[in-house]
Amino acid sequence: MTSFVLPHEVHGDGAHKVFAVHGWFADRSAYATVLPDLDRTSFTYALVDLRGYGEARDAAGAYTTAEAAGDLVELADHLGWERFSVIGHSMGGAVAQRLAATASDRLRRMVGVSPVPASGVPLAGEQAALFEDAAHKPENRRAIIDFTTGGRRPAAWLDRMVARSLECSDAHAFRAWLGSWAAEDFHADVEGSEVPALAVAGELDPALPPEVMRQTWMSWYPRAELVALPFAGHYAMDESPLDLIRVVEDFLRADAEKPAYAGNPAAAVAAVGEGEPA
Numbered sequence: 001m002t003s004f005v006l007p008h009e010v011h012g013d014g015a016h017k018v019f020a021v022h023g024w025f026a027d028r029s030a031y032a033t034v035l036p037d038l039d040r041t042s043f044t045y046a047l048v049d050l051r052g053y054g055e056a057r058d059a060a061g062a063y064t065t066a067e068a069a070g071d072l073v074e075l076a077d078h079l080g081w082e083r084f085s086v087i088g089h090s091m092g093g094a095v096a097q098r099l100a101a102t103a104s105d106r107l108r109r110m111v112g113v114s115p116v117p118a119s120g121v122p123l124a125g126e127q128a129a130l131f132e133d134a135a136h137k138p139e140n141r142r143a144i145i146d147f148t149t150g151g152r153r154p155a156a157w158l159d160r161m162v163a164r165s166l167e168c169s170d171a172h173a174f175r176a177w178l179g180s181w182a183a184e185d186f187h188a189d190v191e192g193s194e195v196p197a198l199a200v201a202g203e204l205d206p207a208l209p210p211e212v213m214r215q216t217w218m219s220w221y222p223r224a225e226l227v228a229l230p231f232a233g234h235y236a237m238d239e240s241p242l243d244l245i246r247v248v249e250d251f252l253r254a255d256a257e258k259p260a261y262a263g264n265p266a267a268a269v270a271a272v273g274e275g276e277p278a
Contacts, residue, residue, distance in 0.1 A: 006075045007055030008048045012040030016108070016252060017081045019072055020047045023090030023114075024177060025141065025161065027054030027168040030089060034241045039249055046079065048072070050095070052173020063176035065091070065184065069098035076106065085109040085252055090208075090234065091116055091181040093199075100197070101189040109255050110197045111248050114148075114208050114234045117216035118187040121207075131182065135175035138162050149233030150204035157238070190220055197221040198251045200244060202232030225251065 009028065022030040028047040038045060050068050051061035061067055072095070076084055085108045088096035093115020100110055101118075123131055134140035142162045146153065199217040201210040210228040218224045227247045232239040 003074050003078075004051075004059065004071065005078050006048045006050065006071050008046045008075060010044060010046050010079075011035065011038065012042075012044045014039070014041055014043040016043045016255070017076075017079075017084040018043050018045050018252065019075075019084060019086045020045055021068070021072070021086065021088040021092030021095050022048075022050065022053065023088075023092050024174070024181065025090075025145065025165040025169075027057075029054070029164065029168065030237060033237050034245050037242065037245055042253065043249070046075070048075065050092075050177075052170045052177065054168050057168065057170045057173075061173070062180075063173045064180040065094045065098045066102070066180075066186075068095040069102050072099060073103050073106065082106070083108050085111070085255070087111040087113065087248060088115060089113040089237065091177060094118065094120075094181045097190050098186070100193045100195045101186060104193055104195050107195045109252055110195050111200065111251060112198070112217065113200045113236055113244065113248075114202060114205055115199060115213075115217065116181050116208070117212065118190050118220070119185045119216060121182045123182055131178055132175065135171045135178075138166060141165055145235075148205050148207045149202075149235060149239065150206065152204060152233070153239075161235075161238075187216070187220060193221055194223060195221070196223045196225075196251075196255065198225045198227065198248070200227050200229060200236060200247055202234060202236055202239065203228050203230050204233035204239075207234060 020031050022028055027049045031047050049056040051059040052063055086096045093112030096110050097118040130140050142158050145161050146158055199213040201213045213226050218226055229236055229240045229243055236244045
């Protein structure tokens with residue numbers, strides 16, 4: 001039986017391998033606005049389409065963050081990536097944290113851009129109906145995007161975001177994903193994880209502002225960092241792309257894989273010797 005390989009596109013040829021995972025309203029085109037200005041010498045980026053989105057729109061699945069984490073590990077094996085970092089936006093941030101729970105030995109660094117906490121986002125009443133009906137009501141999608149960007153973005157941009165979300169996602173999968181990222185609480189599985197973890201939150205996002213990151217992300221991960229972007233809401237890739245790139249890539253660059261002989265002086269001397277001319 002052939003394993004499912006997430007549709008993806010690879011950019012760059014740097015030694016530091018990085019997955020970029022989209023959120024609920026987009027496929028991998030969510031990163032189109034930052035793509036031209038990424039550091040492709042230091043990093044190799046793989047932008048993926050989760051099941052139910054983009055080129056994987058018709059892919060069957062459970063449409064859960066746990067399944068997606070498994071798919072990313074499969075893709076890493078397919079690409080020959082033993083170690084890698086992951087960037088996840090919103091729902092993709094929950095997927096990234098699933099990787100920290102299930103494959104922490106493979107993770108170098110983890111970045112959440114307005115990440116859904118590993119504890120989920122409880123929805124009730126009218127709010128629950130708004131999100132649940134967004135699967136088949138474009139006006140609900142628009143209202144959610146408008147609200148999470150502080151009601152400050154142009155109407156044309158909101159319309160474009162909605163049109164893209166409708167085009168790139170399967171309605172059944174879209175609804176099923178909600179049941180995973182919003183309702184599942186797996187924070188006990190990641191609490192105390194030593195994976196370096198950066199949360200980037202937009203100060204204009206009333207749904208997942210910096211304060212929510214302090215209560216969740218910052219309290220769970222001992223090696224956590226938080227950066228608040230003052231002029232962004234929930235979609236920093238569109239709202240503050242250059243600021244986002246700088247913050248994320250500075251964080252990723254802070255990680256340097258230690259050579260195999262780290263902590264072993266004898267091996268280090270031998271390695272130097274091997275590099276000397278005969």
